[in-house]
Amino acid sequence: MAVIAVFNQKGGVGKTTTTLNVAASLAMLERNPVIIDLDPQAHVTLALGVKGVPTEACASGFFRSDIPLDRLARRIGSGIRLIPGHPDLSKVDVLLGNTPGVAGKLRKGLESGLAWDDAPILLDCAPALGVLSLNALFAADRVLIPVTSDYLTIQGLNRLDVALRVLEQPLKRRIERRVVLTRYDESKPQCRDALATLKQRYGGILCDTKIAEDPALAESPAHGMDIFAYAADSPGARDYRHLTMELLSKGFFQ
Ligand SMILES: Nc1ncnc2c1ncn2[C@@H]1O[C@H](COP(=O)(O)OP(=O)(O)O)[C@@H](O)[C@H]1O
Numbered sequence: 001m002a003v004i005a006v007f008n009q010k011g012g013v014g015k016t017t018t019t020l021n022v023a024a025s026l027a028m029l030e031r032n033p034v035i036i037d038l039d040p041q042a043h044v045t046l047a048l049g050v051k052g053v054p055t056e057a058c059a060s061g062f063f064r065s066d067i068p069l070d071r072l073a074r075r076i077g078s079g080i081r082l083i084p085g086h087p088d089l090s091k092v093d094v095l096l097g098n099t100p101g102v103a104g105k106l107r108k109g110l111e112s113g114l115a116w117d118d119a120p121i122l123l124d125c126a127p128a129l130g131v132l133s134l135n136a137l138f139a140a141d142r143v144l145i146p147v148t149s150d151y152l153t154i155q156g157l158n159r160l161d162v163a164l165r166v167l168e169q170p171l172k173r174r175i176e177r178r179v180v181l182t183r184y185d186e187s188k189p190q191c192r193d194a195l196a197t198l199k200q201r202y203g204g205i206l207c208d209t210k211i212a213e214d215p216a217l218a219e220s221p222a223h224g225m226d227i228f229a230y231a232a233d234s235p236g237a238r239d240y241r242h243l244t245m246e247l248l249s250k251g252f253f254q
């Protein structure tokens with residue numbers, strides 16, 4: 001079991017798109033990926049065409065009623081197993097925020113008797129560092145950080161790096177991380193500048209693969225599809241396939 005948090009406290013950087021399409025790529029390689037949707041917006045759940053699931057049958061059932069995670073997982077046609085998200089996840093901060101040790105709840109839930117031995121588990125996080133994202137980071141062996149080319153997102157990476165270093169102290173281990181540049185458009189100076197800055201500041205953890213700006217990546221969720229089902233020959237499909245192979249070759253999912 002390798003647990004990967006797809007996290008950035010900034011919204012709109014491609015966390016959900018990356019979770020969906022890396023998981024889909026892993027599913028095609030028969031790696032039996034699991035997605036846990038930890039965002040009250042439940043975008044990855046919707047993008048997988050899953051709607052109308054009661055709160056107790058979603059990740060909220062685990063956090064609020066201690067329902068075991070393997071009872072919440074459902075198999076999607078593409079071979080992904082999904083623990084759906086739900087708007088009620090937004091109540092977790094208020095309900096559990098003061099509970100001692102709450103940040104370790106997901107880790108314990110994942111460790112207790114899951115039959116997901118070799119499965120990569122991807123955690124699609126909300127754009128905030130609340131109880132749910134803390135749970136994700138505590139549970140994660142590794143963090144995949146999507147970033148876009150705008151100035152504020154790149155500046156935000158510094159704060160994220162500091163936050164991860166703070167978390168490493170109670171965890172007493174390093175949280176391995178990789179940054180992936182998304183929505184890349186070679187024709188835009190802003191994107192080329194962002195790539196140069198990222199290489200300079202984060203060269204050691206920057207993925208070689210960049211994800212192109214591709215309308216098909218934005219369209220596919222409306223059809224309840226991943227990019228491989230929606231537009232197998234698109235630049236987005238090519239890039240997410242490459243990213244998955246790169247991460248696999250670097251042992252990110254072990
Ligand atoms: N490479 C891309 N090319 C075009 N649109 C993209 C790309 N990546 C993400 N998007 C779109 O950008 C928006 C934000 O992406 P999303 O994955 O939801 O970000 P986050 O989960 O970080 O908030 C969505 O509408 C998504 O479809």
Ligand SMILES: [Mg+2]
Nearest residue numbers: 015016039043
């Ligand atoms: Mg999202």
